[in-house]
Amino acid sequence: MKIAFLGLGNMGEAMATNLLNAGHELTVYNRTASKAAPLEKLGATVAATPAQAVQDAAIAFSMVTDDAALQALCTGPYGFLPALAQGAIHASCSTVAPDTNRRLAEEHARHGSHLVATPVFGKPEAAAAAKLWLVMAGDEGAKQTLRPVLEVLGQGSAQDFGPDPGAANVIKLCGNFMLGAAIQAMAEAFTLAQKSGLERQQVYEFFTTTLFNLPVYKSYGKLVAERHYQPVGAAPAIIRKDLRLVLDEARTHVVPMPFANIIFDQLSATVAKKEDVDWAGFAERVAENAGL
Amino acid sequence: MKIAFLGLGNMGEAMATNLLNAGHELTVYNRTASKAAPLEKLGATVAATPAQAVQDAAIAFSMVTDDAALQALCTGPYGFLPALAQGAIHASCSTVAPDTNRRLAEEHARHGSHLVATPVFGKPEAAAAAKLWLVMAGDEGAKQTLRPVLEVLGQGSAQDFGPDPGAANVIKLCGNFMLGAAIQAMAEAFTLAQKSGLERQQVYEFFTTTLFNLPVYKSYGKLVAERHYQPVGAAPAIIRKDLRLVLDEARTHVVPMPFANIIFDQLSATVAKKEDVDWAGFAERVAENAGL
Amino acid sequence: MKIAFLGLGNMGEAMATNLLNAGHELTVYNRTASKAAPLEKLGATVAATPAQAVQDAAIAFSMVTDDAALQALCTGPYGFLPALAQGAIHASCSTVAPDTNRRLAEEHARHGSHLVATPVFGKPEAAAAAKLWLVMAGDEGAKQTLRPVLEVLGQGSAQDFGPDPGAANVIKLCGNFMLGAAIQAMAEAFTLAQKSGLERQQVYEFFTTTLFNLPVYKSYGKLVAERHYQPVGAAPAIIRKDLRLVLDEARTHVVPMPFANIIFDQLSATVAKKEDVDWAGFAERVAENAGL
Amino acid sequence: MKIAFLGLGNMGEAMATNLLNAGHELTVYNRTASKAAPLEKLGATVAATPAQAVQDAAIAFSMVTDDAALQALCTGPYGFLPALAQGAIHASCSTVAPDTNRRLAEEHARHGSHLVATPVFGKPEAAAAAKLWLVMAGDEGAKQTLRPVLEVLGQGSAQDFGPDPGAANVIKLCGNFMLGAAIQAMAEAFTLAQKSGLERQQVYEFFTTTLFNLPVYKSYGKLVAERHYQPVGAAPAIIRKDLRLVLDEARTHVVPMPFANIIFDQLSATVAKKEDVDWAGFAERVAENAGL
Structure with a gap:
């Protein structure tokens, strides 16, 4: 064709x-x-x-x-x-x-x-x-x-x-939001575990071979566990734009989304700090606030 | 033995x-x-x-x-x-x-x-x-x-x-927190999708057969998609106690955990409303705030 | 003239x-x-x-x-x-x-x-x-x-x-945001006090004759203390629009504003529930989540 | 006597x-x-x-x-x-x-x-x-x-x-929480204004001579406007303890307090970073996240 x-x-x-x-x-x-x-x-x-x-x-x-x-x-x-x-x-x-x-x-x-x-x-x-x-x-x-x-x-x-073409984009936005939520959840969990005396790497390996044995947790979780957000798959500004679209839909349809607010704000802080990292690098905000 | x-x-x-x-x-x-x-x-x-x-x-x-x-x-x-x-x-x-x-x-x-x-x-x-x-x-x-x-x-x-027995409990607490985060993420995504004109059930099926093809997303996601939180596997008060332990650890080790705060607060509201539902029923707070 | x-x-x-x-x-x-x-x-x-x-x-x-x-x-x-x-x-x-x-x-x-x-x-x-x-x-x-x-x-x-006319609007938006923050703060404080056994009215009177002896705390605080949001000075949808403008500016200038997110979300929930109240009625979301 | x-x-x-x-x-x-x-x-x-x-x-x-x-x-x-x-x-x-x-x-x-x-x-x-x-x-x-x-x-x-001695402490905790909320509100407003091109000092002066013409806004607002949190009236760890007590009461009485969570987390981050500042210095977290 x-x-x-x-x-x-x-x-x-x-x-x-x-x-x-x-x-x-x-x-x-x-x-x-x-x-x-x-x-x-x-x-x-x-x-x-x-x-x-x-x-x-x-x-x-x-x-x-x-x-x-x-x-x-x-x-x-x-x-x-x-x-x-x-x-x-x-x-x-x-x-x-x-x-x-x-x-x-x-x-x-x-x-x-x-x-x-x-x-x-x-x-x-x-x-x-x-x-x-x-x-x-x-x-x-x-x-x-x-x-x-x-x-x-x-x-x-x-x-x-x-038949509504917009529906496919809603799904895409929901998916990117859910990825962001998984990253933030790992960031909080790994940081808590580390400050409680565990090793981030072992925590990551345990969860991604048991309850969260899934490619998206494995691939993004690896970055979060190692606190190394290279290479840049997608820049923070790109996915911040996606989360902005999520929040725009949420405004239009009057849906409070507290998790989406947090992810967007952490992406914004990452953009404001001009860090040259993959978008998952917003997870560093959690580490920073814990004094790591 | x-x-x-x-x-x-x-x-x-x-x-x-x-x-x-x-x-x-x-x-x-x-x-x-x-x-x-x-x-x-x-x-x-x-x-x-x-x-x-x-x-x-x-x-x-x-x-x-x-x-x-x-x-x-x-x-x-x-x-x-x-x-x-x-x-x-x-x-x-x-x-x-x-x-x-x-x-x-x-x-x-x-x-x-x-x-x-x-x-x-x-x-x-x-x-x-x-x-x-x-x-x-x-x-x-x-x-x-x-x-x-x-x-x-x-x-x-x-x-x-x-050797530290407490380490195993830290992992358990991290795991329950991450489950709660997955539930909240689905609650926000499915509610946004529904108010944008999609069917919760189709959204659930798509994600749990692709990016989030994982038992924990399937089992809890089904409850969130159907907005029916029966039978009661664990009561909201039980898992609220777990999240309280998460936040106690976070206090002790000085780790801000914004997602954990939100999950705890939604569980608290569910307990305050005396609902007889599975703990995943805290996802209803998202639906309610969107006027569903 | x-x-x-x-x-x-x-x-x-x-x-x-x-x-x-x-x-x-x-x-x-x-x-x-x-x-x-x-x-x-x-x-x-x-x-x-x-x-x-x-x-x-x-x-x-x-x-x-x-x-x-x-x-x-x-x-x-x-x-x-x-x-x-x-x-x-x-x-x-x-x-x-x-x-x-x-x-x-x-x-x-x-x-x-x-x-x-x-x-x-x-x-x-x-x-x-x-x-x-x-x-x-x-x-x-x-x-x-x-x-x-x-x-x-x-x-x-x-x-x-x-000389920049926009600057005056920035100030106006900041002011409305700060009013919303004062209302939410009173809603949380009065609800905590009430559930701890105190009378909302006495709490209101104490604070607005001492630390927060100020017309804006007195006038909005009275509504929050009495949980009666009539008459409607400005509808929730109107001030939700103002908070939306606040968050739009915050996006443009990359300023995470966690308090503004919460106020906007509570106003959204109030709009979603179609309540015919003054905008300060978003404070009821706090009371509801505490089971009042 | x-x-x-x-x-x-x-x-x-x-x-x-x-x-x-x-x-x-x-x-x-x-x-x-x-x-x-x-x-x-x-x-x-x-x-x-x-x-x-x-x-x-x-x-x-x-x-x-x-x-x-x-x-x-x-x-x-x-x-x-x-x-x-x-x-x-x-x-x-x-x-x-x-x-x-x-x-x-x-x-x-x-x-x-x-x-x-x-x-x-x-x-x-x-x-x-x-x-x-x-x-x-x-x-x-x-x-x-x-x-x-x-x-x-x-x-x-x-x-x-x-007659309940605890009631007086509830009031004290509510008051410290409301002060923290006022500080955070000013931090967000002044930061937004600054990044929109206004001068923090002028914004501070306007609000504290009009809508928020009140000693607590004037005294803490001055620190926030100047971003200079000296001398140390009360250390962040002291008031973090107070906010912890607020959240403890909120747990006991099942009262979700989203503003209190945010203030506590910002105080925690300030403690984690070991900054030698007055407790109002938690307002710097807002400035940092905006890249200032």
């Missing part, structure tokens, strides 16, 4: 590579063009503009940093929305506000194309290993077309959250 | 049954004697007092509600500590303050016996299925004697946390 | 009356025209549109509910900004985002007029008694013209916060 | 001096005897032990650091309780748990004397200026005897909180 992929960060590049390996005819675009070189070597065509990238594509994936970047990619100068073929599908993978995808979906519908929200869960390593978890929400027919294509990106089939 | 088991609540009864099934010679004691009847039928001897229960026992297990009950069992009227044989081992399973086991361990040592802290993780069903997770801390020789006996109670071998 | 007053809610009507009593020639406008009748009887002219109201006015006061209302009043259909005389001054009294006044100030400047942000502190009773506290920020010359006019509205002279 | 004063810290020395100046015959005791020298010069008798200090005294004041110190003073080696004359009155001024004074009051009653809880509000300067606020609770007759004596220590008459 003829597919376009726009946005070649760590996540996007890995996903695009998997689509290429699955035999699709791929055209790629990235704002910083040099990032497209590896994919070009693997056989992808490199487009000079978003609009050019989607020429004749049946499906256009987008994976960018935030709402403004997605909006610009679609409807800014050389944006791809006007260039999409009739009936083409935009698989919108970025972590954005539910309303951003809802509003863009309406613009696609007016234009004769479809936006399906397809956020993904997983780190860049999981993307490279085609082990992402996928969800999707939007137009019924478009989702049916998309489903087999998405399968080469993740483990299991994409979970369908119905 | 000749073993005594003191404290036959839901957890204790299931654990005692497994020891009996493993071929040990068992004497049991419970404050309310009628609870001992099923074990008596299976071949256990029923003792009239704690002191009587431990006559000739090589190992005495205790599993009671709180610090005061454990203290009374050991050194109150007819308490078993003075009656323990020289060299006998007390496997102290209750969720109590680290210092309670530390202080009792010293009393055992003066008396010529050993206290090993052996708290367990798991619900009564896990205890019945011999699927508990076990930890132990205390005297080296006593732990070696205890290890094979503990193996019939749980999955895997007991994790050893060193 | 020829003055226009737009927005005749409880606050606006009282302030307009004082301007009229001070001898100014007043034209008034309100979306719901009937609210203008009392002022008309006192000698004010009633305008049919915002634009008509400011004809020939040297100063136009605005006092409306939120940012959207202020924006509409200025630049919506029949908005008054295009109708302002060259050099005229807009005294912008509403509690809005600092950036709203900053942006509007630029529009005024382009048009040849001035916006001075002049938020006020005090309840409608204080407005009627000319006992408001006033602040102002904006163009130097405009503030000098405005100062004597503002004096008839409040006690003391308006405090000058410099 | 023959009066004993035990505990000559900053507060105690100032109070004892005022009693002496009022013409009372004073015997004083302090663990570190050298602290008694200034009072001796003014005419006080210095006792070598607590028991000796209260010989023939009609009233014995105590003002010490915490519950353990008070208990030791009363019933430890050379403790004064057994030495009190029949019918003598112990005016217990320390900030201790309500139950500590309740339990001691029963011991006094058995012995034939009276304990009246008489905590005071105010800094050492206020004590020196006889401007403390006083409360009292306990035996009716003893309070009547005490009232005129207390009058030389403070402004106004002592507020009577009934």
Whole structure:
């Protein structure tokens, strides 16, 4: 199938590579063009503009940093929305506000194309290993077309959250919030244990081989146990933006979320201190407040 | 081996049954004697007092509600500590303050016996299925004697946390705190999703088959998704006591724990409202504050 | 002086009356025209549109509910900004985002007029008694013209916060936050005292005649002590909007504000429960969580 | 009247001096005897032990650091309780748990004397200026005897909180909590204002001459505005103890207090960082988290 992929960060590049390996005819675009070189070597065509990238594509994936970047990619100068073929599908993978995808979906519908929200869960390593978890929400027919294509990106089939594209983003935001809560819980537990005379490492190993024997606890817990937040998978400012979107939804729907407030505030303090760490490094606020 | 088991609540009864099934010679004691009847039928001897229960026992297990009950069992009227044989081992399973086991361990040592802290993780069903997770801390020789006996109670071998018996209780407290954090995180996420138009049940199913595919998320998450907190595995007041112990440790060691404060406060509100629910029912505070 | 007053809610009507009593020639406008009748009887002219109201006015006061209302009043259909005389001054009294006044100030400047942000502190009773506290920020010359006019509205002279109109709104937001914090502090203290066996009323009287002998503690504390939040001075949704603006500023400038989060969440729960009470009624969340 | 004063810290020395100046015959005791020298010069008798200090005294004041110190003073080696004359009155001024004074009051009653809880509000300067606020609770007759004596220590008459001596301590704890809340509120407001471009000092001056024109806001607010927490009126560890007592009462009576949790945690972090500042220095946690 003829597919376009726009946005070649760590996540996007890995996903695009998997689509290429699955035999699709791929055209790629990235704002910083040099990032497209590896994919070009693997056989992808490199487009000079978003609009050019989607020429004749049946499906256009987008994976960018935030709402403004997605909006610009679609409807800014050389944006791809006007260039999409009739009936083409935009698989919108970025972590954005539910309303951003809802509003863009309406613009696609007016234009004769479809936006399906397809956020993904997983780190860049999981993307490279085609082990992402996928969800999707939007137009019924478009989702049916998309489903087999998405399968080469993740483990299991994409979970369908119905016709409202915003619903898929709500799930993505809930997931990132729950990850943050797991990190903060480990930070408090490991710090308490350490100051009570135990070794962080042993506490980590015990929990992640018993009650919390789960990849997300293992991978983030390792950073918290070692108090070493390198390399930077996602910067604190990026996930702070996600938590801001969580709190925005919570405001709109009048849902007090005390845990979300704490995670957001710790991410904010980490941003304010200008630390160059992975986002899980907000866990250091707990250690600091305990005088470690 | 000749073993005594003191404290036959839901957890204790299931654990005692497994020891009996493993071929040990068992004497049991419970404050309310009628609870001992099923074990008596299976071949256990029923003792009239704690002191009587431990006559000739090589190992005495205790599993009671709180610090005061454990203290009374050991050194109150007819308490078993003075009656323990020289060299006998007390496997102290209750969720109590680290210092309670530390202080009792010293009393055992003066008396010529050993206290090993052996708290367990798991619900009564896990205890019945011999699927508990076990930890132990205390005297080296006593732990070696205890290890094979503990193996019939749980999955895997007991994790050893060193010579300080209090260390095992710190781990237990950390674990209960982390469970509470997972419940609160799901409560906030599911409530946000519901008020954003999604179905709690679908959100629950997605997360517990992907990122949070883990028994503790599945079992507690089901209660939170259905907003139905029956049957009562552990009452809110019991786990509120555990979180109080967490915050006591945090005070002693000067560790600010914002998540623990929130869980404790929600448990307190649940106790104040006199709700007859499982402890996970504190998640309803989130739903209420969102007007559900 | 020829003055226009737009927005005749409880606050606006009282302030307009004082301007009229001070001898100014007043034209008034309100979306719901009937609210203008009392002022008309006192000698004010009633305008049919915002634009008509400011004809020939040297100063136009605005006092409306939120940012959207202020924006509409200025630049919506029949908005008054295009109708302002060259050099005229807009005294912008509403509690809005600092950036709203900053942006509007630029529009005024382009048009040849001035916006001075002049938020006020005090309840409608204080407005009627000319006992408001006033602040102002904006163009130097405009503030000098405005100062004597503002004096008839409040006690003391308006405090000058410099040339940035947004600064005055920051102060207003900080003030409303601090009021909310005082209310929450009393709610916690009075509830603790009551559940410890003391009488809320005596606790209230002691503190507000000694350490906290201050009108804001007395007036809001009376509501909290009596747990009776009538009449409605400002609805929870209104002040929730103010706290939202506080948290928006805190996001923009990366300032974790744990107290502000708690006040906002309690106001949200009060809005979610659809209670018809004064905004201080968020204090009931404390009583409820204590089982009262 | 023959009066004993035990505990000559900053507060105690100032109070004892005022009693002496009022013409009372004073015997004083302090663990570190050298602290008694200034009072001796003014005419006080210095006792070598607590028991000796209260010989023939009609009233014995105590003002010490915490519950353990008070208990030791009363019933430890050379403790004064057994030495009190029949019918003598112990005016217990320390900030201790309500139950500590309740339990001691029963011991006094058995012995034939009276304990009246008489905590005071105010800094050492206020004590020196006889401007403390006083409360009292306990035996009716003893309070009547005490009232005129207390009058030389403070402004106004002592507020009577009934026969339960614990009630007076509840009030004292509520007061210290409310002071902490005012400090935290100013810390958040001043930090937000500063990062929004305003000057902390001007914000402080505005609020403490208008809405919050009150000595407690002025004195603590000055420290927060200047971010200079010297000299040390009371160390963070002392007031952390008070907040711990607040949270203990809140646990006992099942009252969630989110503001109290935050203040306690910030004080804990300040203790963990070993800062040599006045207790109001916990406000620095807000500044730090905002990257200042």
